Amino acid sequence: MTKPPRITTRQPKLEPKRSNRARPVSDLLPDVGRAAFRKFGFVQHAVVSRWAEIVGERYARVSSPESIRFPKGERSEGVLHLVVTGAYAPMMQHISPEIIDRVNRFFGYTAVGKLQIRHGEVRRRAVTPPLPELKPISEEMGESLRGIADPELKAVLEALASGVASAIPKLGRID
Structure with missing residues (x-):
């Protein structure tokens, strides 16, 4: 005896219950900005605004974080891209393990595994x-x-x- 073909019907997804409470836009549209941020290597705003606290005033004057790129599907062991002014690049390369350690301490986990330095003009932040x-x-x-x-x-x-x-x-x- 052969069995008749099995017919399956998909159940429609139930919509979440509506409520009158305010919800963050990120909950409503979670994937809207993800591709753009990933494409341009978005650096967390706090890293940029607190760069002087993370690496110290001396190194913050000659460097600026540009982006952090993570391996696909990961959120750790990323590459921190820095823009460094002129002849300070060898010095920054020399202290790169300390910079990586300080950035990871700021994040609270091993977010950065490597440092990549690019020569460029560091814009001075308005005091x-x-x-x-x-x-x-x-x-x-x-x-x-x-x-x-x-x-x-x-x-x-x-x-x-x-x-x-x-x-x-x-x-x-x-x-």
């Missing part, structure tokens, strides 16, 4: 002006900021709080 002199923040606000570990974020929040506190008397009051 952010110091924050204006503001009134001291209230004790209550100071207490709420104690739990923040990131000093940069804490300074920005303190400046915001004191700016708001100094603007309140100017607004006037309607009784």
Whole structure:
């Protein structure tokens, strides 16, 4: 006896339940930017903005991270591409193990395995002006900021709080 051919029907995918809560765009469109970022070797913004903290002011003046390229399907042991000014390239090549170590410490895992150096002009980043002199923040606000570990974020929040506190008397009051 031969069995009749087996007929299978695919079940339609169920749509996720709708909710009225706000969701990040990255959840809604996860693959939109992936190809473009991969093509251009997107470097995490924090690496670029904190390059001086990672490698030190001396080396940050003569180098700039350009991209990190990972092996296909991997997120570790990538190649960090640096742009280095003029004759500083041999020095940067000499200290490349230390740079790799510092970048990996910044990421918290072995993100970079190799360093590739390219001669070029390093654009000087505009130095952010110091924050204006503001009134001291209230004790209550100071207490709420104690739990923040990131000093940069804490300074920005303190400046915001004191700016708001100094603007309140100017607004006037309607009784």
